[in-house]
Amino acid sequence: MTDIASDPVKAVKESKFGFIIKRRFAPLFILLQTATFNDNALKNALIALITFGGIAFLSDLPSAIRVPVAGLIFTGPFLIICAIAGQIADKVDRGILLRWVKRAEIVIMLIAALGFWLVDIRILAVALGLMGAQSGFFSPTKNAVLPQWLTPKELIRGNALLNGFVFVVVLVGQIGGTFLVLNGTMDAIDVSGTKLASIFLLGVAVIGWVASEFCPKAPAPIPDLKINFEPLTATFSAIGKAFKAPAVLRPMLGIAWFYGLSTVFVTTFPDYVASVMNFNASVLIMMLVLSTLSIMVGSIFVMLFGNWSIWGPEAVRLSALGIVGVVIFIGAIVILPSPTFAGEGLGTAEEFLENRHTPLFLSCLVLSSIFNGMFVVPLQAMAQRRADPANRARLMSAGAVLLNLFVNLSTFGLIGLAILRLPPKSPFIMVVVGSAIVAAYAIYRSIKPIEHTTYGS
Incomplete structure (x- = not known):
């Protein structure tokens, strides 16, 4: 199957x-949605067991460090x-690879x-690490095959x-993973819930497998490519290719x-x-x-x-608007007081909503998230469209490597902030x-865009 973008007659009919x-x-x-659900349900179930369920995991460390370390169990194998x-x-x-x-995933x-x-x-933890490795295969394959199956305007x-739906499924997975393993008070383990989680996640994996069997062919561009199975040199080689394609690298760095x-x-x-706001897991879920x-x-x-022309080529201005909104509203979260509970134990969702600081806090959270979505989606289409089909998957793997480097650097940054005991809003x-x-940089590029090659346009 060739790129559908190469068949303009077929594209017009759609x-x-x-x-x-x-x-x-x-x-x-x-x-994609089934994999996303299982990734997040498994990860958040593990975090909930550590944070709220009292399960021993690196118990000599404070929770502000244990949770980031648990996250590294997923991102580490992905990166490798x-x-x-x-x-x-x-x-x-x-x-076939999908x-x-x-x-x-069924075995995992x-x-x-x-x-x-x-x-x-x-x-x-072993299962979560294996899911990280599985996602490491899925991410570059998905990003490489999208321009192969979609036209430029569809991209x-x-x-x-x-x-958009991934974020919903992330949400369902986060809530599901947390809710299933904790009891009704959200502060202790629910054994029956953990057993239900085991059945549910396996069922979701089966649905994803069945869907994958209906994927059409997507012939590889270089069938005789010699694969380097050494993780470190392969990673440096992929990043090197990305730096030789700066038009692709720029949106990947934004992602x-x-x-x-x-x-x-x-x-x-x-x-x-x-620990800071003093509310239970129901507030976290909200x-x-x-x-x-x-x-x-x-x-x-x-x-x-x-696709409106007002946003400029490839919706560059829309992405710039998105990241500006992120700065404004997360900055407001930093400046404004967070709602806190001063009573005995942890406060409930009802007590959280009654707090006088909650409306403004939630408004900033909502608006920063809306602008975040506006920021990232145009960048993903940019990177896919600009990548040479001959090595698109390797370029997309470089993007995934950079993504996880940023994730891991952010995680280590959080660990460093916790060790230094800096203020909670750091x-x-x-x-x-x-x-x-x-x-x-996004504003500068929206004013002075760079001309570059796009494939399939």
Whole structure:
């Protein structure tokens, strides 16, 4: 199957959103959402068991450090495997590769099921690490195959739709993973819930595998490519290719920053809610719901209006507007007082909503998340469209490596802030400073765009 973008007659026959129900998009959509759910449900279940369930995990360390370390269990294997996976996705039919990735997920979920059944944090950690490795294969393959299956005009809509629903599924996974393993008071383990989680995650993996079997062919551009299986040199080689393609590198760095700042929030909020704001896990869930749905709103805005000419080539100005909004509203979270509970024990969601600081706090959280969604979606389409099809998967693997480097650097930054015992809002200040730098560059490029080659346009 050649790139659909090379067939203008077929492209004209499709309606704006007709691709959504086609085999070149619908199976990919389903298997992405199922993988996203399992990643987040497993990770957040493990974090909930550590933070609220009282399970021993590096118990000599404070929770502000233990939670980031738990996150590294997922991102570490992703980083190691991703560059190798990018090479494989340029050598092997990407449709076939997606099938094998989903088959592997079933085996991993069987391991996770054992960990949930026994409430064994060590087995769950192994399963989470394996899911990180599996995601390392999936990410560059998905990003390389999208321009192969979608036309240029469909690409920004497809990315917006995929990511908009990904954020919803992230939310459901985060809530589901937390809710299933804790009891009704959200502060102790629910053994029956952990057993239910084991069955549910395995079922979701099976749905993803079935969807993957319907993926169309996606022939690899270089079937005779010699693969370097040494992780370190493969990673440096992938990053080197990215630096030789600066038009692709620039949006990938923006995407990496998006995930870095998202990591700061997702990793900081559990301990911030419990230890600083003094509320229970129900408040954490509320904040995750609002933040994730708001990112989806930003993504849908891009899907509907991202091709408007007012945003300039490839919606560069829309992305710039998004990161400026992030700076403004996260800066407001830093400046404004956070709602806190001064009573005995941890406050409830009802007590959180009654706090006089809550409305403004939640408004800033919602608006920063909407602008965050507007920032990242155009960048994903830019990187995919600009990448040479001959080594697109390897370039996308470089993007995934950079993404995880930013995630890991953010995680280590959080650990450093905790060790130095800096003020609780220090992570948010880190986000504002980094986003301000990105915003300055985005504004400059929206005024003075660079001409570059786009493939399939």
